[in-house]
Amino acid sequence: MKHLATSVDPEVQAQKDFQTQIRLASRAIVLNKQNEILALYTDRFDDYSLPGGGLRDGEDPIVGMVRELQEETGAYNVRNIQPLGIYEEFRPKGTESGQVEHVVSYCYACKVADQLKEPTPENYEIQNGSHPVWLDIHQAIAHNERALMDPSHHGENLERETFLLRLAAKELLI
Template identity: 25%
Template sequence: MKRLFTIDLKDYDETYSRFKRPSVRGIIIKDKTVAMVYSNKYDYYKFPGGGIEKNEDYISTLIREISEEAGLKVLENSICEYGSVLRIQKSRFAENEIFEQENFYYLCNVENSIHSQSLDDYELNEGFELRYVSVADAISVNRTHDHADYDAMLIEREAKVLELLVKDGLL
């Protein structure tokens, strides 16, 4: 999969150990809008998706995560690679550790029906909800609203991917 861009804060020492957490993200486009997960607590948009579990492949993770976070059923034959974003920074959770996350983005279609979400505790705490939103609105919220010092790299990553989708004529 082609690398779209890298975000590297370079806020770490190269001698630190690395914790790698690959993840997948779904790009679901419908009527010039995109399906995004909105955080009511921190006021930002993100593509539905999440971390790849041990012994889980990327496509299975994508299908599972979109179902859990957004309540949408992916049409497996519609899945198409878009690109990846590499994120590197000092871990927020462990001292002397580098957090490295490659985010793999896939274009996909979903069934029209929406079922209930199956959210983790932190996702419930953030008040995750599915919204079909215009690119302009999602970028505006991510770049101009107060996110209470939440993960700025994640929020900006999603805005940059949205811009690339527009540039590539997909939205």
């Protein structure tokens, strides 16, 4: 799978000695016939993100992507799965100095059924007010770009999510 980008948090760049923990994840980019993207809107951060998350031990990235997509959005009949690439992040892990999380996200484009079933989000997703929405991809990008202008406002994933939304608009729109 091709390399898309690497993001290094400024706090990590400033560290000379650190221990790295790898976290593998998968992300789904789903566009419908109207060029709307299936995203998660999060009330807590007022932003849009792509369905996806951490892989379980030994889990295949495609299997994990389908699982996360179903859990977070209720999407089903996942098909036409195409690899897009790998997005890497190096960010501080927790509050302990010298701990760095290296997140490797396997990104896939796919199609799903037009209707969504009831999602089964995790507790933190419920607490953050995450819910699935179909929206114009350019609207999602513009919204996240505004959020990027206020660093105190956004979550740690906003840079990645906005990059992947831009990539989808550039490479996947019909």
